[in-house]
Amino acid sequence: MSRPIDRRQALRTLGAPAVVPLLAPFHPWVPRQEGGWQPQLLQPSEVEALAQLAERIIPETDTPGARRALVHQYVDFVLAQGDAARRDAFRAGLAWLDRRCSALFGKPFAELDAGRQDELLKRLAEGAMSEEAAGVTFFAAAKQLTIEGYYRSEPGMMEELRFQGRTFLAEFPGCTHPEHRNWKIDG
Amino acid sequence: MSAEVVVIGSGASGGMAAYNLTQKGVKVLLLDAGEEFDRRFFWTHTLPFQGDGRLRKGDRPPQFFLDTKEQPYLTPEGRPFELVRVWGRGGKTNVWGRVSLRMSDMDFTAADRDGWGIPWPIRYADLAPYYDKAEELMGVCGGSDDSDALPGSGHLMPAPPPRCGEVFLQKACDKLRIPMVAGRRANFTRPHRGFVPCHYCGACGDGCDTASFFNSADHLIPQALETGNLEIQSNAVVARILVDDRGHASGVQYFDRRTGAERQVKARVVVLGASAMDSTRILLNSKSTRFPNGLGNGSDQLGRNFCEQLMVHVKGFLPQLYGRGYSNDDGIGGEHVYVPRFNHRPDRPKPDYLRGFGIQFWNTGAQTTGVDVARAVPGFGASFKAEVKKRYPALVSLHPFGEVLPRPENRVTVDESRTDRYGVPLMKVDVRFGDNERKMRKHMYDTCQEILETLRAEIVPIDRDTNDTPGSAIHEHGTCRMGKDRRTSVLNAFNQMHEVANVFVVDGSAFPNSSEKNPTLSIVALSWRATDYLAEELRSGRL
Numbered sequence: 266m267s268r269p270i271d272r273r274q275a276l277r278t279l280g281a282p283a284v285v286p287l288l289a290p291f292h293p294w295v296p297r298q299e300g301g302w303q304p305q306l307l308q309p310s311e312v313e314a315l316a317q318l319a320e321r322i323i324p325e326t327d328t329p330g331a332r333r334a335l336v337h338q339y340v341d342f343v344l345a346q347g348d349a350a351r352r353d354a355f356r357a358g359l360a361w362l363d364r365r366c367s368a369l370f371g372k373p374f375a376e377l378d379a380g381r382q383d384e385l386l387k388r389l390a391e392g393a394m395s396e397e398a399a400g401v402t403f404f405a406a407a408k409q410l411t412i413e414g415y416y417r418s419e420p421g422m423m424e425e426l427r428f429q430g431r432t433f434l435a436e437f438p439g440c441t442h443p444e445h446r447n448w449k450i451d452g
Numbered sequence: 453m454s455a456e457v458v459v460i461g462s463g464a465s466g467g468m469a470a471y472n473l474t475q476k477g478v479k480v481l482l483l484d485a486g487e488e489f490d491r492r493f494f495w496t497h498t499l500p501f502q503g504d505g506r507l508r509k510g511d512r513p514p515q516f517f518l519d520t521k522e523q524p525y526l527t528p529e530g531r532p533f534e535l536v537r538v539w540g541r542g543g544k545t546n547v548w549g550r551v552s553l554r555m556s557d558m559d560f561t562a563a564d565r566d567g568w569g570i571p572w573p574i575r576y577a578d579l580a581p582y583y584d585k586a587e588e589l590m591g592v593c594g595g596s597d598d599s600d601a602l603p604g605s606g607h608l609m610p611a612p613p614p615r616c617g618e619v620f621l622q623k624a625c626d627k628l629r630i631p632m633v634a635g636r637r638a639n640f641t642r643p644h645r646g647f648v649p650c651h652y653c654g655a656c657g658d659g660c661d662t663a664s665f666f667n668s669a670d671h672l673i674p675q676a677l678e679t680g681n682l683e684i685q686s687n688a689v690v691a692r693i694l695v696d697d698r699g700h701a702s703g704v705q706y707f708d709r710r711t712g713a714e715r716q717v718k719a720r721v722v723v724l725g726a727s728a729m730d731s732t733r734i735l736l737n738s739k740s741t742r743f744p745n746g747l748g749n750g751s752d753q754l755g756r757n758f759c760e761q762l763m764v765h766v767k768g769f770l771p772q773l774y775g776r777g778y779s780n781d782d783g784i785g786g787e788h789v790y791v792p793r794f795n796h797r798p799d800r801p802k803p804d805y806l807r808g809f810g811i812q813f814w815n816t817g818a819q820t821t822g823v824d825v826a827r828a829v830p831g832f833g834a835s836f837k838a839e840v841k842k843r844y845p846a847l848v849s850l851h852p853f854g855e856v857l858p859r860p861e862n863r864v865t866v867d868e869s870r871t872d873r874y875g876v877p878l879m880k881v882d883v884r885f886g887d888n889e890r891k892m893r894k895h896m897y898d899t900c901q902e903i904l905e906t907l908r909a910e911i912v913p914i915d916r917d918t919n920d921t922p923g924s925a926i927h928e929h930g931t932c933r934m935g936k937d938r939r940t941s942v943l944n945a946f947n948q949m950h951e952v953a954n955v956f957v958v959d960g961s962a963f964p965n966s967s968e969k970n971p972t973l974s975i976v977a978l979s980w981r982a983t984d985y986l987a988e989e990l991r992s993g994r995l
Contacts, residue, residue: 416826428822440615445772
């Protein structure tokens with residue numbers, strides 16, 4: 266059965282980073298809401314830092330960014346449901362980010378302007394400095410969760426990628442581009 | 453309670469056993485470890501963010517997959533095994549991958565040719581008429597191809613046309629002289645037996661709300677019920693086959709999944725179709741003075757010789773498709789093309805490993821949320837977001853499936869010291885891949901890379917020392933294998949136990965080797981053939 270597995274498990278893997286490629290690529294479903302939301306795990310200051318970090322990773326352009334996609338709610342939910350080691354590592358990462366920003370710029374991450382934030386994140390994304398190794402690992406985890414939260418959201422799927430699938434078609438047309446039919450590998 | 457034939461399991465194998473036996477007038481009691489999944493409540497077209505709202509309202513998607521907390525299995529330290537089980541009407545066919553490939557004499561005689569394991573006691577000619585019938589019943593679509601590795605068929609519905617990415621893959625394979633054929637899948641591309649055809653939503657993994665792909669719950673069980681010869685006992689978790697003084701099976705012991713109450717049912721014949729691992733667990737737990745190490749296990753082969761398929765995954769992006777925007781690539785869910793095994797062909801270098809692999813291509817094109825694409829793009833910020841969008845329609849995914857050799861030490865056992873909620877010993881699965889798999893894996897990666905390089909694709913970096921965890925293919929075989937020799941096998945050529953004539957095992961555990969092919973079509977054909985034989989044995993009074 267490839268699953269794209271998730272060659273496969275609905276809420277069973279909630280919070281697990283594993284990709285189940287064979288079955289049900291859309292799982293897990295995670296509740297998000299516009300108003301009246303309360304975090305399950307994170308403190309308000311952590312939520313704000315996370316929301317800003319996610320927005321730097323996927324910012325608002327001509328389509329919404331991570332904040333409007335409520336990625337911070339997704340991350341809070343997934344961490345709350347997941348295993349303790351992952352949860353603790355993520356929160357330690359947020360704390361590291363604030364310590365590092367305070368040391369470099371005299372302020373925690375959430376109080377910096379976007380330019381300063383990007384300056385640090387660029388180094389973390391490239392994995393350049395050894396004294397920032399903890400931050401590099403954290404950034405990779407945060408990016409991963411942001412991606413999952415954003416591209417599964419309504420703004421991410423429908424506005425940014427303009428997804429139009431999961432629908433009813435009488436016939437499946439396949440590739441209809443004449444230039445692909447005639448395309449030569451050597452050409 | 454008593455029954456002429458008790459069938460354990462309602463998936464592809466048990467469902468077919470019930471279907472065929474009841475059509476022939478045999479009274480069947482089907483024991484199902486779960487309940488019916490109601491198609492009206494499937495989340496087939498639910499997008500992830502729509503699911504959010506449904507969850508908040510207290511709505512839940514169908515819980516197809518068995519929670520390991522309810523029914524644990526054991527693995528040795530450091531050797532994980534991924535076991536996916538669906539306990540409920542139709543079993544895994546509710547959400548299966550639907551790939552339907554005929555095995556060939558290359559598979560049935562593999563052990564004769566390379567000396568590894570034991571050959572099948574049957575040949576392609578024995579199973580071919582059943583493949584014909586199974587493909588017609590299951591509504592398999594596909595092409596007109598026919599080769600030594602993948603025998604052709606005149607019984608298929610039309611194949612859907614390829615997606616853009618698959619057109620490119622075909623051109624690359626043509627250039628490399630790698631065979632590529634239309635995929636064969638049990639999705640109905642035409643109306644079928646009173647069911648509407650596939651509506652190309654691509655959400656097969658969530659269960660089909662129109663039952664437009666083959667599954668046992670809609671396409672075998674109701675037809676069996678119509679005969680008036682089938683009774684179903686839901687929530688019946690089978691623990692053991694009971695044995696009489698003469699060493700014949702006398703019935704089945706099971707537990708009610710809701711109340712935990714123990715029940716027994718007498719039977720003239722028992723047919724196991726509980727999936728390879730659970731059938732094996734049941735047989736190993738069926739100990740008696742006559743069979744101290746499990747029912748019909750005088751050969752000590754029961755539980756041994758586990759085999760399956762090795763999977764790796766390679767992804768790339770086709771620059772030719774960059775920036776083209778979303779295209780509806782849902783189709784029939786999985787890929788519309790398939791690379792059958794080719795490593796044996798005379799124009800190929802002789803491989804340094806045994807057996808072979810085929811390649812599947814699910815999630816090629818814009819079939820998913822974009823998460824898979826974004827994971828492969830470096831950086832962050834507005835440029836990252838733009839690069840993801842550019843690549844979204846351009847994803848090609850290559851998934852080789854290779855045959856894992858059966859080895860006696862790769863095995864299922866039961867641990868008397870660890871029991872489930874019913875007090876029944878848990879299964880322990882001990883599987884590791886070997887040198888043959890490592891060598892084959894290299895050839896898999898090389899081939900995928902070659903195809904993508906031919907297309908000048910941007911290849912997503914891969915760790916070539918990795919493969920999926922054992923069990924991930926969800927194609928378990930070998931632990932109750934068929935064979936001619938009762939010293940080296942558990943079942944005869946009709947899936948009947950050598951040592952216990954009134955017990956049949958009709959699921960994937962009967963395969964002596966796995967081949968590189970997805971097994972469900974072969975399981976259905978084999979169960980059909982075995983129960984033809986069983987019905988004749990009953991009619992003639994030999995059983």
